[in-house]
Amino acid sequence: MPSGIKYCYTCDADEPHRPLTGPENAWLKNRTGQKNVDGYFMCEAPKCRNIRTGFDKHPFDPVIRVPLPD
Numbered sequence: 001m002p003s004g005i006k007y008c009y010t011c012d013a014d015e016p017h018r019p020l021t022g023p024e025n026a027w028l029k030n031r032t033g034q035k036n037v038d039g040y041f042m043c044e045a046p047k048c049r050n051i052r053t054g055f056d057k058h059p060f061d062p063v064i065r066v067p068l069p070d
Contacts, residue, residue, distance in 0.1 A: 008043040009058045010050040010065075017041040017052070024066050031064065042066050 008015040020028060020040050028037045028051065040059075043050045049065040052058070 006041060006043075006052065006054075007057050008045060008048060008050055009052065010063055011043060011045050011048055013045075015043050015045040015048070017043055020051075020066070023069075027066070028064070032060075 004016050004018065005014050006017045007013070008017070018041060020037065020042055024042065025037050025040075028040060029035070039053045040051050041054065043052070049068070051060065051064050051066060
């Protein structure tokens with residue numbers, strides 16, 4: 001499987017993922033209260049934006065999706 005391709009729980013398919021940007025990291029820290037969110041990735045499939053870690057494909061219940069940038 002190519003680098004950056006991970007299983008997306010909400011898409012139910014292997015999709016490209018990327019690490020969160022600085023503003024997205026800050027948003028997720030505020031949303032979850034976690035101090036370190038460096039290990040999270042966002043699904044890049046159109047209209048998905050689901051978050052997962054490198055090892056856990058479903059870390060949040062209900063799922064958390066990164067909001068679209070303003």
